[in-house]
Amino acid sequence: MNEGISTRVIHHGASFAAETGTVMPPIFPTSTFAHGNAGGFDYTRSGNPNFRILDGVLASVEGCAHATVFASGVSAITAVVSQLKQGDLVLCEENLYGCTVRLFEQVFAKFGVKTAWVDFTKPAALEQIQAQKPAMVWLESPTNPLLKVIDLDAICAITQPLEIPVLVDNTFATALVQRPLDLGATLSLTSTTKYINGHSDALGGAVCTNDPEWHQKMVFSQKALGLQPSPFDCWLITRGIKTLPLRLKQQMANAAALADQLAGHAKVNWVRYPHRSDHPQHQVATRQMRAGGAIVTVSFNASQEQTYALCKQLRWFTMAESLGGIESLICHPATMTHAAVSDEVKAKLGIDDGLVRFSVGCEDLADLQADLNQALELLA
Ligand SMILES: *Cc1c(COP(=O)(O)O)cnc(C)c1O
Numbered sequence: 001m002n003e004g005i006s007t008r009v010i011h012h013g014a015s016f017a018a019e020t021g022t023v024m025p026p027i028f029p030t031s032t033f034a035h036g037n038a039g040g041f042d043y044t045r046s047g048n049p050n051f052r053i054l055d056g057v058l059a060s061v062e063g064c065a066h067a068t069v070f071a072s073g074v075s076a077i078t079a080v081v082s083q084l085k086q087g088d089l090v091l092c093e094e095n096l097y098g099c100t101v102r103l104f105e106q107v108f109a110k111f112g113v114k115t116a117w118v119d120f121t122k123p124a125a126l127e128q129i130q131a132q133k134p135a136m137v138w139l140e141s142p143t144n145p146l147l148k149v150i151d152l153d154a155i156c157a158i159t160q161p162l163e164i165p166v167l168v169d170n171t172f173a174t175a176l177v178q179r180p181l182d183l184g185a186t187l188s189l190t191s192t193t194k195y196i197n198g199h200s201d202a203l204g205g206a207v208c209t210n211d212p213e214w215h216q217k218m219v220f221s222q223k224a225l226g227l228q229p230s231p232f233d234c235w236l237i238t239r240g241i242k243t244l245p246l247r248l249k250q251q252m253a254n255a256a257a258l259a260d261q262l263a264g265h266a267k268v269n270w271v272r273y274p275h276r277s278d279h280p281q282h283q284v285a286t287r288q289m290r291a292g293g294a295i296v297t298v299s300f301n302a303s304q305e306q307t308y309a310l311c312k313q314l315r316w317f318t319m320a321e322s323l324g325g326i327e328s329l330i331c332h333p334a335t336m337t338h339a340a341v342s343d344e345v346k347a348k349l350g351i352d353d354g355l356v357r358f359s360v361g362c363e364d365l366a367d368l369q370a371d372l373n374q375a376l377e378l379l380a
Pocket of ligand 1: 074191203
C-alpha cells in the first residue's frame, strides 16, 4: 500500500454493489441476509456490508490488520473490558475519560474486574507494572481535559516482555497524529463519534489491532453483547472520514494559533497544547505525535462565574460536550462534565473553576481569534 492517506480514505473500499457503478457505497439497512451469500453475511448483529467497509478504511488509516466497529466509543470499551474476568486487575491512567472511569467503577467492578489508578507520566508507574503484573494496562494520550501526554513507547517496552496487553484510547489524537500499535500497543481504541466522523451527527467506536486473537475477541463481543452500530451510522462515518486529513489540517493549524494567542493574555494562568514548548511532556509529545492535535486547554485567572460568562460570550464556540467536529466547541468542566465531581477530586485532577477546553474547528482563524478577543474583554 503505497498511496497516501488522503487518497486511501477517499478511494477506499468495496461498495458490495459492483454491478451498479456506484461511486459511493449504498446503505444496507437489512437485519438479515439470504443464507450462503458470497459476502458471508448472515445477520446484522454479527456483520453488515457497511460495517465491513468502515472496518477496512479504519484499518487502513491505522495501518493495521484488523478494525472492528461498534455503536459508540463506550461500546468499544465495553467490548474490550468484557474480555476480562473476575479478579483481573487493570492498571489505568488516572486521567481516563469520565465514561471509561464510570464503566470500570460502576459496572465492571460488580463483576470483579479490579482497577488501580496511576499517573503514567511518572516513572513510579512503570515500576507498578512490574510489581502488580496487571491483566491489562489502559492508557489514553493526550488525556482529557488536561492533555497529559504519556510515553507509549516506554510503557510498551516494559509490558511486551511481560506479555501484558496495552490498550490506548486514541480518540484525541487519531491515527493521523499518533499510531499506538506502531509504538507497541495491543489495541488502539477510538470513539469515531469525534474526529473520525467529524460532523457531530453520528456515534461510533472502533478497536484496531494486529493481533488475530484480539480481533476474534472483538468480533465475538460485537455480536454476543449486541454492541454493533447501525448501517446508517457506519455509512455516515465512512463519508466523514474521507475529509479527516483535510479537516484535521485546518483544525490543528487553528488550534496551534489559538494556543499561542491565549498564552499571551494577561488573565491566562497557563495553556496546554502538546506541541508548545511549555507543555510539561513536550519532548514526548514531539516524538510521539506528528502534530499537536486540535484541543487546547486553558486555565483562566477567573472565578467560576466569570469563566462561565466568558464561555457564553463566545459566538463561534458553542458551549457543549463532545469534541472533534468541524465546528468549534468550548467545555467548562467545573459546570459541565465535572459538575458532579467533589472539590477534592477536582483538585486532584487539576480541574479548577477557570479551566476550559477548546475543541477547535475548521472556521476561519481570523474569526475565531476576533471572537476570543471580544470575549476576553469580560476578564479585563
Ligand atoms: C467521547 C469519548 C469516548 C466515548 O465515546 P462515545 O462515542 O461518546 O461513546 C471515549 N474516550 C474518549 C477519549 C472520548 O473522547
